[in-house]
Amino acid sequence: MQEALFTHDLPEEMTESVGYRGPAVCRAAGVTYRQLDYWARTGLLQPSVRNPSGSGHQRLYSFRDILVVKVIKRLLDTGVSLQQIRVAVGALRSHGVSELAGITLMSDGASVYECTSDDQVIDLVRGGQGVFGIALGTVWREVEGSLSELPGERPDAEAPAEHPGDELRERRARRTSAAG
Structure with a gap:
């Protein structure tokens, strides 16, 4: 069995205490924000840190959620159906966050296969089933690098009056000032 690249002691920003x-x-x-919002509303990917049911609170996504969002995007970009992506996301939910780095998703464009060892990847390719693969360890490092430059927050903290880069809030403010 392939050993996970990341151990039990995850940095705080990779746990659900930061969103x-x-x-x-x-x-x-x-x-896009529209894609993310649609996926949250349709249940493809619910934010695990904070998922408010009304206005006034922002959704907060965990590191794991962002990793899955990036995987969803890659699968969509390669032509995998939303139905198959829902199956893959459901399978990923059953794994702990540190286990995800040891998984490679393989697809033939129609189905998605979860591989946890090099032998499984080789068997799929030999059988003619695997056309492309997504190594979650690589996606993990990409997301980790991106998030190091972006603000995270604790779900129990008061929402700041200004949050850098909050495009939705900026659009609402422009609409409100234009209407008033």
């Missing part, structure tokens, strides 16, 4: 707002998630994962 990231939508605009930071979008920058780190390379998706």
Whole structure:
């Protein structure tokens, strides 16, 4: 069995004690806010740090959530159906965050396969099933690098009056000032 690249002692920003707002998630994962919002509303990916049911509070996504968002984007970009992506995301939920780094997702464009060892990847390729793969350890490092430059916050902290880069808040402010 392949050993996980990352151990039990995760930095605080990779746990659910720190969350990231939508605009930071979008920058780190390379998706639009509209996509992220749609995925949250349809249940493809619920934010695990804070998922408010009303206005006034921002959704907060964990490191793990952002990792999964980036995987969803890559699968969509390669033509995998949303139905198959939902199956893959469901399978990823069953793993601990540190286990994700040892997983490679393989796809033939129609189905998604979870591989936890090099032998499994080789078997898929030999069988003609694997067309492309996404090594989650690589995605992990990309997200980690992106988030090091973006603000995170604790879910129990008061929302700051100004949050750098909050595009949605800026748009609302412009609309309000234009209407008033």
